[in-house]
Amino acid sequence: MIRNLLNSSKNGLTFLAPMVRYSRLPFRLLCRKYGTDVVYSPMFIAEGFSKSQQARDADFMTSSDDTPLIVQFAAKDPVLFLKSSALVANSCAGVDLNCGCPQKWAMSGGLGCEMLNHPDIIQSCVETVRSNIPNLPVSVKIRICTKTHETAADCGMGHLEVDGAFHGGCMHRTLELVRTIERAGADFITIHGRTAQTSSSTPVCMEAIKMIKEAASIPIIGNGDIFSDFDVQNMKEQTNVDGFMSARGLLQNPSLFYPHFLQRLNVPYEQSIFAHPPISVFTDFVDISSSFSLPYKLLHNHIMLMAFPLLAKGERDSLAGCTSPAMLHDFLSYYVT
Numbered sequence: 001m002i003r004n005l006l007n008s009s010k011n012g013l014t015f016l017a018p019m020v021r022y023s024r025l026p027f028r029l030l031c032r033k034y035g036t037d038v039v040y041s042p043m044f045i046a047e048g049f050s051k052s053q054q055a056r057d058a059d060f061m062t063s064s065d066d067t068p069l070i071v072q073f074a075a076k077d078p079v080l081f082l083k084s085s086a087l088v089a090n091s092c093a094g095v096d097l098n099c100g101c102p103q104k105w106a107m108s109g110g111l112g113c114e115m116l117n118h119p120d121i122i123q124s125c126v127e128t129v130r131s132n133i134p135n136l137p138v139s140v141k142i143r144i145c146t147k148t149h150e151t152a153a154d155c156g157m158g159h160l161e162v163d164g165a166f167h168g169g170c171m172h173r174t175l176e177l178v179r180t181i182e183r184a185g186a187d188f189i190t191i192h193g194r195t196a197q198t199s200s201s202t203p204v205c206m207e208a209i210k211m212i213k214e215a216a217s218i219p220i221i222g223n224g225d226i227f228s229d230f231d232v233q234n235m236k237e238q239t240n241v242d243g244f245m246s247a248r249g250l251l252q253n254p255s256l257f258y259p260h261f262l263q264r265l266n267v268p269y270e271q272s273i274f275a276h277p278p279i280s281v282f283t284d285f286v287d288i289s290s291s292f293s294l295p296y297k298l299l300h301n302h303i304m305l306m307a308f309p310l311l312a313k314g315e316r317d318s319l320a321g322c323t324s325p326a327m328l329h330d331f332l333s334y335y336v337t
């Protein structure tokens, strides 16, 4: 299904990024309702996921409307990646290998961005799932690789490194990795256009994403700094990627991809209407969350992320002080109209 979608999408597919804590079922359903094409689960650690039914029951939930869903795993062992993938193969549209988590605990355990230093393991993870579960699409989410002693002299970063946006990045290594992932049989690659060291406040590097898109023979999904439909168009123009993935932008505005969805259908729309989430996004999220018993603290966090840009200081304080679903409901009906 995901392969057909990627090949047939007229203006590029849109993706809800994997987000620990946040990209759970209720938020996925909300984003989908407002035009996002494909959603990711949060990252699951393959070791715990494959070994413990309790871990799976606590973390993984899906529903018949939750499709196409990509389930993401952090793994460094091809067998554990395969075991985890096999457990979700009938409940999702594909599995993804996380090679982009820059957190210390993940990297020191050999997971996330540390995998960028081990292309052979990435290759083996992808090949193992590809050959054992041929019908299950496999993807890899990466960042820009950093230099090593061997590659320091010529990393293909040109003037961009001087601008400070690359933080020791190396396009030669990155493109080599992309070719390895392709050869292993991955269906697509998502590139977050930063290195493991780049802070999320540094603008994402469009030139790096463009170089990867030009070099690759499989679909490339661009990720980083998509907060509006303008940013989608901008990434398309600058990189020509096949799809667009947003994390923080969708947390703030789950209807962010709605204009893109309407464009595909040739439906005219007023750009400004989708600059902020409409009231229906809030009420829909409260309804969906109650159907799936989302913990109140998480519901409250989501509402704060969506509403803060719309509120004055005093109103933000009132929202932060809501301690029950009833208080939240009253606040929303009064302030967010």
Ligand SMILES: Cc1cc2nc3c(=O)[nH]c(=O)nc-3n(C[C@H](O)[C@H](O)[C@H](O)COP(=O)(O)O)c2cc1C
Pocket (backbone or CB within 6 Å): 017, 018, 019, 020, 021, 022, 042, 043, 072, 098, 100, 101, 141, 192, 223, 224, 225, 226, 245, 246, 247, 248, 249
């Ligand atoms: C709260 C949060 C949780 C995240 N969790 C994951 C994760 O589980 N797996 C992953 O690959 N990336 C994770 N990321 C990174 C995002 O998927 C994305 O690559 C990054 O935020 C850049 O996209 P953005 O500029 O649209 O936010 C997370 C980001 C945020 C903000």
